[in-house]
Each structure stands twice: as structure tokens, then as C-alpha cells.
Amino acid sequence: RESVGSFLDELFQLGALAGGTSSESFFVRCGSETMTQRDLDRGVLVVEVGVALLRPAEFVVIEIRVERQ
Secondary structure, eight states: OOHHHHHHHHHHHOBBSSSSSHHHHEEEEEEETTTTHHHHHHEEEEEEEEBBBBBSSSEEEEEEEEEEO
């Protein structure tokens, strides 16, 4: 969460994201809100990232799922 948040904060500072504050521009969710106990037991990492893009002026949500093989 911290690494992705830092990256997105840099983009916000450069003016690449819409919104007046970083909290209006993006969010990163990871933990009990994105993963179940079963996911944790299986070694699955789920990170949800939302960004407010300047163009096409929409909020885009991306889910990143990493599974141990």
C-alpha cells in the first residue's frame, strides 16, 4: 500500500491526476477490505487502486491480484 501510494502521490504532485488533494485523486486498498482469510492462507495478495485521471476525466479502479504458485 505504501509503495503504490508513494508512486501515485508523485504523479499527483506532477499534476498527472485530477483532484485538489491526493485523497481526491487516488486511493489504495489492501488488507481485510480486499482479502479474505482464505486468500491470506493461500498467499494471495489483492490490492485495489483507484485513480482520477485527467482524461477521460473518469475514476478508474484497478485490482491487482498476486497468487503464490
